[in-house]
Amino acid sequence: MKLVVWLIFIVLVVLAIRKKAKPLTASTPDEVRTAQQESVAENMVSCAHCHIYLPASEAVHCGGNVYCSAAHADAH
Ligand SMILES: [Zn+2]
Structure with missing residues (x-):
């Protein structure tokens, strides 16, 4: 029974980390791209x-x- 609780806990932690990590990895290349476009425009x-x-x-x-x-x- 304890093992099942641990498995659910680990799955929830992994899902929470993935949710937090996804916007960061998605926004970073966009920020770099917009910074490059601004430097070209400026x-x-x-x-x-x-x-x-x-x-x-x-x-x-x-x-x-x-x-x-x-x-x-x-x-x-
Ligand atoms: Zn002038």
Whole structure:
């Protein structure tokens, strides 16, 4: 009788560990992936006019150069 109680206890512990471990292993690669995507999105470029650094997504491209704003693109 004691053996059956121990078996049930062990099965419950294994199930509890699996439930806790699953979200951790599932979220870790996603966090790494989103961090890599953010680092790609946050690629910094320098303004050709004032040399300020800004994210590439916010940069203004004009004549092969990168500018921080349309005003600096017009200034060149
Ligand atoms: Zn600028």
